[in-house]
Amino acid sequence: MTSxxxxxxxxxGATTAGSTGRRLAGVQRRVPVLQVLVxxxxxxxxxxxxxxxxxxxxxxxxxxxxxxLGIAAAGQTLAILVGGLxxxxxxxxxxxxxxxxxxxxxxxWNFAACALIILVICLLGGGLSGWACHRFxxxxxxxxxxxxxxxxxxxxxxxxxxxxxAGPGWLQSFTAQGxxxxxxxxxxxxxxxxxxxxxxxxxxxxxxVGRRLYLAGSGPRAAEIAGISTRRVWTxxxxxxxxxxxxxxxxxxxxxxxxxxxxxxxxxxxxLAAVIVGGTMMGGRGDYLRTCLGALIITALNFVISVxxxxxxxxxxxxxxLILATVALYGRERRLRDRV
Numbered sequence: 001m002t003s004x005x006x007x008x009x010x011x012x013g014a015t016t017a018g019s020t021g022r023r024l025a026g027v028q029r030r031v032p033v034l035q036v037l038v039x040x041x042x043x044x045x046x047x048x049x050x051x052x053x054x055x056x057x058x059x060x061x062x063x064x065x066x067x068x069l070g071i072a073a074a075g076q077t078l079a080i081l082v083g084g085l086x087x088x089x090x091x092x093x094x095x096x097x098x099x100x101x102x103x104x105x106x107x108x109w110n111f112a113a114c115a116l117i118i119l120v121i122c123l124l125g126g127g128l129s130g131w132a133c134h135r136f137x138x139x140x141x142x143x144x145x146x147x148x149x150x151x152x153x154x155x156x157x158x159x160x161x162x163x164x165x166a167g168p169g170w171l172q173s174f175t176a177q178g179x180x181x182x183x184x185x186x187x188x189x190x191x192x193x194x195x196x197x198x199x200x201x202x203x204x205x206x207x208x209v210g211r212r213l214y215l216a217g218s219g220p221r222a223a224e225i226a227g228i229s230t231r232r233v234w235t236x237x238x239x240x241x242x243x244x245x246x247x248x249x250x251x252x253x254x255x256x257x258x259x260x261x262x263x264x265x266x267x268x269x270x271x272l273a274a275v276i277v278g279g280t281m282m283g284g285r286g287d288y289l290r291t292c293l294g295a296l297i298i299t300a301l302n303f304v305i306s307v308x309x310x311x312x313x314x315x316x317x318x319x320x321x322l323i324l325a326t327v328a329l330y331g332r333e334r335r336l337r338d339r340v
């Protein structure tokens with residue numbers, strides 16, 4: 001009678017393959033190797049298609065576009081780390097954009113006064129969303145969508161000419177591709193993005209604030225037992241998310257030719273895609289550097305789509321497939337709160 005049991009050699013091979021797979025998965029959890037390889041492949045492809053693989057014609061525009069996306073997605077990263085979502089980001093981008101172009105460009109306000117108004121709006125709106133989600137156990141998607149409508153409706157209802165105007169000249173230079181930072185061929189907006197990435201990464205990894213945020217996302221009950229107010233964490237995270245989105249809107253006021261009520265929509269879902277593709281998942285897994293990498297991938301992919309003249313519908317399919325592939329890769333892992 002023939003035995004159906006695997007031979008010792010086959011069993012040993014399967015064990016070795018499984019062990020290798022676990023090691024590779026462990027490396028991927030610590031370092032986003034696959035994302036780096038995908039980014040390199042996309043950049044090389046664009047460079048080969050364009051024919052001129054130079055800083056001015058390839059790296060500069062990718063980094064420039066990715067900087068806006070990365071800044072817009074910074075707050076979404078924090079929201080996802082605590083186990084939430086922020087769909088009001090688009091509204092705060094619009095607020096920063098419209099108020100800067102109109103108040104500074106048309107009404108000739110002092111930029112600091114305009115920035116203060118934007119800051120107050122973002123802090124109050126974002127903080128209220130985070131507080132309400134935690135206090136009443138409401139779904140963040142619903143609350144932030146509602147807050148988005150409130151913010152945009154209030155802005156457009158105050159002045160029908162709010163879309164007129166342009167950003168100040170210094171802000172236009174700050175976001176221009178041809179500008180330099182201390183003589184280096186690096187636009188100031190990219191340098192600012194690098195500084196922001198370092199600051200957020202240090203806060204998340206090296207400070208009590210970051211540890212509270214991760215613990216609130218990975219184990220809310222454990223956080224409360226440890227004396228951490230998860231309600232304060234949620235309030236602070238959503239306030240920070242709104243402020244970062246408002247900052248992106250202000251910067252876009254210098255990059256664009258004028259105010260745009262739809263500018264936030266261009267960064268809401270791509271920003272969410274950047275967070276997920278980078279490898280940051282719900283409940284305390286990931287960091288902002290992964291989001292930066294995701295923003296570069298999404299931007300490079302947009303360049304590939306542009307080179308190939310892919311229509312909008314096909315582009316949505318590509319983005320959706322990329323998100324699903326990333327979720328499938330990381331979704332097989334247990335949540336941090338479920339690990340022993």
